[in-house]
Amino acid sequence: MKSLNKFISREIRTSLLLISFSCLPLVLQAQVNLPANDLGLTSINDGVAGPAILYEAFLGSQNSTRLNDANGDEIPGDNSLHNFLFINHLAIVSKKPMLNGFPVAEILVPLVNVGIEVPPVLDESEFGLGDVIVGGGVQWPNKKLFGKTYFHRFLLNVILPIGSYDKEKVVNVGSNVWSIMPYYAFTI
Numbered sequence: 001m002k003s004l005n006k007f008i009s010r011e012i013r014t015s016l017l018l019i020s021f022s023c024l025p026l027v028l029q030a031q032v033n034l035p036a037n038d039l040g041l042t043s044i045n046d047g048v049a050g051p052a053i054l055y056e057a058f059l060g061s062q063n064s065t066r067l068n069d070a071n072g073d074e075i076p077g078d079n080s081l082h083n084f085l086f087i088n089h090l091a092i093v094s095k096k097p098m099l100n101g102f103p104v105a106e107i108l109v110p111l112v113n114v115g116i117e118v119p120p121v122l123d124e125s126e127f128g129l130g131d132v133i134v135g136g137g138v139q140w141p142n143k144k145l146f147g148k149t150y151f152h153r154f155l156l157n158v159i160l161p162i163g164s165y166d167k168e169k170v171v172n173v174g175s176n177v178w179s180i181m182p183y184y185a186f187t188i
Helices: 002-029
Strands: 052-064 080-093 102-118 122-129 132-145 148-160 179-187
Touching: 102 148, 132 179
Parallel strands: none
Antiparallel strands: 052 080, 080 102, 102 122, 102 132, 132 148, 148 179
């Protein structure tokens, strides 16, 4: 029985490694414009938790009254862009060890409200379920590196484009794009 478990464990590790490397070309080709600020999914305690269940909610809001065109010049007028989001995050860290750590699964479900006003040309808004993020990986709490406590984790997240999207609209709560995001974080 032990040899069967070792074989299955080795097969799972090999499969995860092959899947990760087969996705690498997709990641290298991706051209995603991310904001310059922290997206709020990390903290100074990355990888610290052991087996547990976590639920947290993020609230975010952004408003702008200055809009720029493609050349970077300000668009004249009483313009505004606003968004509000509420993200539900559920993460489960299993008690059953894997790869000398603990398996992790997570899902992030956003509710989004976005609007833009450029009078008299445009006044559009949208509210709904945004693109959902699901992922899995391994978390290694309480390891040692150079004699220091070292917590770390690796996740492979996928953005599922299920938020509403219409190419004819200026404002969408979904992106209509599948994305694969490898994620590694640590705390020393």
